[in-house]
Amino acid sequence: MEQPPLEQLFHHFEQYIRLSDELRTALALKLVFKSFPKGTLIQDANKVGSYSYFIVSGLARGYYLKDGKEISEFFPAENEWCNSPKSFITRRKDIYYLDAIENTETFCLQVDDLVELFDQFPEMERYARLSMGTVFGHLLERIASLRFSSAKEKYDHFMVTYQNIHHRIPLGMIASYLGITQETLSRIRAQK
Amino acid sequence: MEQPPLEQLFHHFEQYIRLSDELRTALALKLVFKSFPKGTLIQDANKVGSYSYFIVSGLARGYYLKDGKEISEFFPAENEWCNSPKSFITRRKDIYYLDAIENTETFCLQVDDLVELFDQFPEMERYARLSMGTVFGHLLERIASLRFSSAKEKYDHFMVTYQNIHHRIPLGMIASYLGITQETLSRIRAQK
DNA sequence: ATGATTATTTGATCCAGGTCAATTACTTGT
DNA sequence: ACAAGTAATTGACCTGGATCAAATAATCAT
Known part of the structure; x- marks a missing residue:
């Protein structure tokens, strides 16, 4: 090693x-x-x-x-x-x-x-x-982002805060992280 | 003084x-x-x-x-x-x-x-x-609670974690804290 | 106390996003 | 390279909670 x-x-x-x-x-x-x-x-x-x-x-x-x-x-x-x-x-x-x-x-x-x-x-x-x-700062950011009203807003915020690693995280995990279903996330991604 | x-x-x-x-x-x-x-x-x-x-x-x-x-x-x-x-x-x-x-x-x-x-x-x-x-622990609790699916679940969790002071906080503030509208919170309270 | 302001409740309507179900991609091990 | 398992997409339908609107209750300042 x-x-x-x-x-x-x-x-x-x-x-x-x-x-x-x-x-x-x-x-x-x-x-x-x-x-x-x-x-x-x-x-x-x-x-x-x-x-x-x-x-x-x-x-x-x-x-x-x-x-x-x-x-x-x-x-x-x-x-x-x-x-x-x-x-x-x-x-x-x-x-x-x-x-x-x-x-x-x-x-x-x-x-x-x-x-x-x-x-x-x-x-x-x-x-x-x-x-x-x-x-601590990250947690506060996270709390704020969780209360963004729409699923799209939450996802957009996620893409910004995790811009360096988002592509390394499977869709299903991102969905549960955002508190939405993977179906919804899949549709959000599709309509870009 | x-x-x-x-x-x-x-x-x-x-x-x-x-x-x-x-x-x-x-x-x-x-x-x-x-x-x-x-x-x-x-x-x-x-x-x-x-x-x-x-x-x-x-x-x-x-x-x-x-x-x-x-x-x-x-x-x-x-x-x-x-x-x-x-x-x-x-x-x-x-x-x-x-x-x-x-x-x-x-x-x-x-x-x-x-x-x-x-x-x-x-x-x-x-x-x-x-x-x-x-x-830190409180923040993590809070993050978890924000993702409880239903408005009722969120409210119940709030009542537990803020059991000592919840009666001192106006309804409208609690609603925005939970990320729901005051109308919804009012209805949840009514149906008990 | 009384009117004015602010907070809460109640009703009617509507839609974002959940659920269920089926199909199509990817991975992974052999 | 192929089969089996896993992950992602797409479609159809439905419900919880948002929005809009109006009525009632509580609080505050004079």
């Missing part, structure tokens, strides 16, 4: 904080490189999600089951963390499954190790706060 | 971190007590929202305008922070207005002061990270 590209992850951190050599070393010791082939389950809703995965390459999906159907909720891609947020924070089970839409390479970090890092490196707290702020 | 009830705010902090005397003093110096009579604007979307308000008593509302109509987005109440999240973080204008649904008493904190606190007190970073986690 290749040398895992830790530099990519470090670069991500440095968008928020300056990484000391000590912190680099500590991170390198705790991160485990892990690959998920396309279609594989990354996180099972029946288990506590004690891991967070930094995606080096590939594309994942968070979803839950409603009336037996998979409802897609988010699509973490390269340079984003992928986890079951509530489960990771509260250390309890939550409703979210995660799976790999594409072959996905990740660095895996255990919640206990993260907590240790928080205790040892105050700048990690800062990183967490600032990067959460980014995700 | 009464002595502002700083203890209430300190108590809130202590749900996440232990407050040193130094941090208490620093907070006390930076927080400004401010009241908003019912109906008053707390934050104008045409200005950068450089303040965050900790609500001591009362009830507020975040909303934005869509096609000239007010769309309610969140209802911060006692012991919660009230701000225009994206504007506060990015220091740019955002779409959100905030107003007081009831007479509302707050402690006001300026973003620059908060940044100073982050630099001086690492435990403030931790507080921010942990309390953001709480709000």
Whole structure:
């Protein structure tokens, strides 16, 4: 196997904080490189999600089951963390499954190790706060977009916010993400 | 005027971190007590929202305008922070207005002061990270609830998550929060 | 208290998008 | 390359909730 590209992850951190050599070393010791082939389950809703995965390459999906159907909720891609947020924070089970839409390479970090890092490196707290702020913004955007009245408006908004990766996500998943049926989405796409 | 009830705010902090005397003093110096009579604007979307308000008593509302109509987005109440999240973080204008649904008493904190606190007190970073986690969970809940199929389901979910304050929020605001018309909400309420 | 303003309810009509069903593309493994 | 499974499209029909309109109830200022 290749040398895992830790530099990519470090670069991500440095968008928020300056990484000391000590912190680099500590991170390198705790991160485990892990690959998920396309279609594989990354996180099972029946288990506590004690891991967070930094995606080096590939594309994942968070979803839950409603009336037996998979409802897609988010699509973490390269340079984003992928986890079951509530489960990771509260250390309890939550409703979210995660799976790999594409072959996905990740660095895996255990919640206990993260907590240790928080205790040892105050700048990690800062990183967490600032990067959460980014995700926070996305969530607010998402909430606003979900209330766009028409299916077309929702789809248009999706195409803008996910312009880099929308073509990598199957239609059915996009439909459930938008809260519309795939038939409707298919028709919206047709009439362009 | 009464002595502002700083203890209430300190108590809130202590749900996440232990407050040193130094941090208490620093907070006390930076927080400004401010009241908003019912109906008053707390934050104008045409200005950068450089303040965050900790609500001591009362009830507020975040909303934005869509096609000239007010769309309610969140209802911060006692012991919660009230701000225009994206504007506060990015220091740019955002779409959100905030107003007081009831007479509302707050402690006001300026973003620059908060940044100073982050630099001086690492435990403030931790507080921010942990309390953001709480709000994060609420947002995810909210996103899930917005996709409940029927208007009735959405309303039922609202009644559960806002069980303590739902009776204090006018029907029209609840309707826009749920993304349905007030007529529909009125009918749902009638048929119980 | 009283009129004026604002919020809520109730009724009638209509359409966007859901459901059900069948057909046509794509994938994927052998 | 082919069969089997999965994903996307297309068609016909129907319903939940939107819209428009008007009546009633609640709140507020004087």
